[in-house]
Amino acid sequence: AQSVTQLDSQVPVFEEAPVELRCNYSSSVSVYLFWYVQYPNQGLQLLLKYLSGSTLVKGINGFEAEFNKSQTSFHLRKPSVHISDTAEYFCAVRGLSGSARQLTFGSGTQLTVLP
Amino acid sequence: EAGVAQSPRYKIIEKRQSVAFWCNPISGHATLYWYQQILGQGPKLLIQFQNNGVVDDSQLPKDRFSAERLKGVDSTLKIQPAKLEDSAVYLCASSSSGAADTQYFGPGTRLTVL
Known part of the structure; x- marks a missing residue:
């Protein structure tokens, strides 16, 4: 079985400040890792994914994430957030x-960007 | 390219009634998924189809939930009879194939069971 833990359920941050959303996982097999964003009343949209190769992955809207195999983490970062980044983020x-081939989601982190 | 389409967007029913949701995936996508997203939680896979065959339905409550994907294109998810705990957003997603392929999600159907 595999699982995903998103350590923060809510992250408030001021506009133009940096942000990090934390994600840890556990799995008995090799994995692919994903970050999705969900805006209110919409489906999920892929931000970025790690399949192999460079551990630093760049995605859309200025987001990036770093895969750390030893710490089983895949934290999402953005150096300067905008009001429009307010949304729910799922690792x-x-x-x-x-059986581990199904996509397993964390419980989500609500990012709120304050003016 | 048109995205994943779902209908209806919202549905309110009373417990013990039945309900059906429809999904039309992105054209050419062989794999179709149904997820249940309960408020405050991440999506949970209910069933995965590859073309019109079931790949994984291990988390589908088969005593009340059923799904089909006739002709390997659009799909229907049914709940009969509904329970209060079925209140959730039901998301449909599709992908080309393979574990590395991106899953594209529809806007979801928000079900409220009273």
Whole structure:
């Protein structure tokens, strides 16, 4: 079985400040890692994904994430946030084999950008 | 490119009634997923189709939930009879194929069971 823990359920931050949303995972097999964003009353949209190679992954809207295998973490960062970044962010993991191949989501982090 | 379409967007029913949701995936996507997202939680996979065959339905409550994907294109998810705890957003997603492929999500159907 695999699981995802998003350590912060809510993160308030002022506009133009940096932000980090934390994600830790556990899995018995190798994994792919994803960050999705969900705006109110909308479906999920992919921000970025880690499949292999460089551990620093750049995504849309200026977000990036770093895969740390030893710490089983995949934290999401943005150096300067905008009001429009206010949304729910979900970290997800997908194993490469067997029953772990289904996409497993964390419980989400609500990012609120304050003026 | 058109996205994943879902209908209805909102549905309110009383417990013990039945309800059905419809999903039309992105054209050419072989894999279709149904997720349940309860308020305050991340989405949970209910069922995965590859073309018109079921790949994974291990978390589908089969005593009340059913899903089909006839002709390998659009899909219907049904709940009969509904319970209060079924109140959630039901998300449909599709992908080309393979674990590395991005899943594209529809806007979801918000179900309220009274």
